[in-house]
Amino acid sequence: SQKIEQNSEALNIQEGKTATLTCNYTNYSPAYLQWYRQDPGRGPVFLLLIRENEKEKRKERLKVTFDTTLKQSLFHITASQPADSATYLCALEAIFGTALIFGKGTTLSVSS
Amino acid sequence: EAGVAQSPRYKIIEKRQSVAFWCNPISGHATLYWYQQILGQGPKLLIQFQNNGVVDDSQLPKDRFSAERLKGVDSTLKIQPAKLEDSAVYLCASSRTSAHQPYEQYFGPGTRLTVT
Numbered sequence: 001s002q003k004i005e006q007n008s009e010a011l012n013i014q015e016g017k018t019a020t021l022t023c024n025y026t027n028y029s030p031a032y033l034q035w036y037r038q039d040p041g042r043g044p045v046f047l048l049l050i051r052e053n054e055k056e057k058r059k060e061r062l063k064v065t066f067d068t069t070l071k072q073s074l075f076h077i078t079a080s081q082p083a084d085s086a087t088y089l090c091a092l093e094a095i096f097g098t099a100l101i102f103g104k105g106t107t108l109s110v111s112s
Numbered sequence: 113e114a115g116v117a118q119s120p121r122y123k124i125i126e127k128r129q130s131v132a133f134w135c136n137p138i139s140g141h142a143t144l145y146w147y148q149q150i151l152g153q154g155p156k157l158l159i160q161f162q163n164n165g166v167v168d169d170s171q172l173p174k175d176r177f178s179a180e181r182l183k184g185v186d187s188t189l190k191i192q193p194a195k196l197e198d199s200a201v202y203l204c205a206s207s208r209t210s211a212h213q214p215y216e217q218y219f220g221p222g223t224r225l226t227v228t
Contacts, residue, residue: 004154009152032214034214034216041222041224042221042222043203043205043219044155044203046218049214049216089154089155091154097167097211098160099145099157099160100155100217104153104154105153105154
């Protein structure tokens with residue numbers, strides 16, 4: 001069956017450390033993968049998109065990697081801050097042009 | 113630019129009642145999506161429109177859910193009759209459309225529905 005798994009439901013780290021979130025998928029061959037942030041009571045907000053031919057993408061303190069052999073994407077937040085506390089969702093399109101399929105998300109808590 | 117607007121933000125109804133949600137996407141976005149998000153889960157697509165045509169409604173429970181997008185702009189999602197398991201947040205999202213590249217989706221704040 002097709003699955004998207006975000007391995008940790010919750011991740012707790014200290015301020016200043018690097019947070020690493022994992023997204024694994026099975027039985028999909030996505031051309032790209034997206035990451036979103038969701039705060040309580042709000043809709044998801046787009047963060048980054050990475051294509052299958054890109055190994056790595058960066059935006060400020062965020063970095064995403066995409067390994068199509070391992071069928072895995074890693075999402076890193078460096079120098080984490082309490083304001084980074086949120087749920088992070090990975091998403092992909094099973095077929096280009098169709099709607100996103102989301103993982104369950106990982107809730108990150110950054111303590112000061 | 114203005115974001116995706118949704119109303120109401122909260123709704124409490126009894127089972128077997130009906131409810132409707134409204135969405136106004138970002139101006140110029142041809143594609144509109146309705147997602148259902150149950151607590152602790154990621155959003156799950158209910159229906160996808162491109163302009164005013166349906167692209168995908170394979171996961172829409174058509175015996176009780178209906179949606180329309182008049183004139184390719186605003187959209188409404190209706191549930192009739194509601195069941196307890198319909199308690200969830202209903203998210204509307206919109207995006208630009210291209211046959212050659214992916215675009216990010218912009219989400220509204222959602223409507224939290226509680227069915228008692």
